[in-house]
Amino acid sequence: MDDRGRARASGRLAGRSTAGLPPARGPGDRAPGIARWRATAAAAAVIRCAGVHDHHLHLFAAAAALASADCGPPAVRDAAGLRRALRSAPRDAAGWVRGVGYHDAVSGALDRDALDRLRDDAPVRVQQRSGQLWLLNSPALAALGLDAGADAPGVERDGAGRATGRLFRADAWLRARLGPAPPPDFAPLGRRLAALGVTAVTDATATNGAAEVAVLAAAQARGELPPRIVVMGTLALGDVAPPAGLEIGPLKLALAEAALPPLDELVRQVGEAHARGRSVAMHCATRVELLFALAAFEAAGVRRGDRLEHVHVAPPDAVVRIAELGLTVCVQPALVAARRADWEREAEPCDRPWLAPIAALRAAGVALLASSDAPFGPLCGADTLAPPAA
Secondary structure (H helix, E strand, O other), X not given: OOHHHHHHXXXXXXOOOOOOOOOOOOXXXXXXXXXXXXXXXXXXXXXOOOOEEEEEEOHHHHHHHHOOEEOOOOOOOOHHHHHHHHHHOOOOOOOOEEEEEEOHHHHOOOOHHHHHHHOOXXXXXXEEOOOOEEEEOHHHHHHHOOOXXXXXXXXXXXXXXXXXXXXXXXXXXXXXXXXXXXXXXXXXXXXXXXXXXXXXXXXXXXXXXXXXXXXXXXXXXXXXXXXXXXXXEXXXXXXXXXXXXXXXXXXXXXXXXXXXOOHHHHHHHHHHHHXXXXXXXXXXXXXXXXXXXXXXXXXXXXXXOOEEEEOOEOOHHHHHHHHHHOOEEEEOHHHHHHHHXXXXXXXXXXOHHHEOOHHHHHHOOOOEEEOOOOOOOOOOOHHHHOOXXX
């Protein structure tokens, strides 16, 4: 890699040391955790460039995924492989089996009955690889009370009112119903990030608040996570005073095409964040979500640091509008490479010409940030996370 390549591989970490780590600070500045991170990276001889920033991932989910059964390609490609993965998976402290990464190409559209045939001796929940759908077997539904009167938005039921085992965008309800759980073990994830040369990350989870910041700070102090963490989250997160090594990032708004809020409400949220001095990051993976986000920014105005997350579909007129508004786009090159063939098969015909528009955004002069979206995309290092030139 030449000097220009090394500079681009810095992931826009201005002012970092040549090892991609923060300069040494005073003895009271959480040095032990940073020192452990330095030692891990140095001993493995893994940081080969100035260090990179993964600008969009989900630390809690990524750490939990490493302790879950891998239920999708390339590890699992058929029903027999899925059965082996689930039957060999250990139960967690609450007695549940947790799987991640499922795609319908493995064994079709799973429901409770299909999962029961794969494993029915324990509550099982499997996350579809988009992160927006949980699939539960009958013991899991019974444990949650969904066959005994409990209900929530996103719980799919058949014509007779029986829960099918498919829960759409119900993460908050599911966490509350499962009850308190200890944080995941961040150390394995931290080791993988160190091995990839990732020295800074942005957690892009929309529900992050003060409690999540405290957990991440503690893991960072133990040397389990990178020495720089930016945390997106709720509007209330802006009132949190983060410790050294953590920064409060944009308000994260997760748009869902199937349940878009009133445009006036979205505009109000953007305006309130701006009034508090915070930028806004909007999840917009589909064409409809993108156009809705652009309408909101056009009405509310754009502040430095406002950004769009994913933008997996963008027709040419939308690319022009992004450039004119001065919005930054956070893209996932490794995820695009892994999923593009599937997207081309599954997308509406009108969207296929505008899939994965990274080159079009770059050509339009849009500022781009690179990320993994782990665990919903593969963790990656300098070759992928070097900021795409605009």
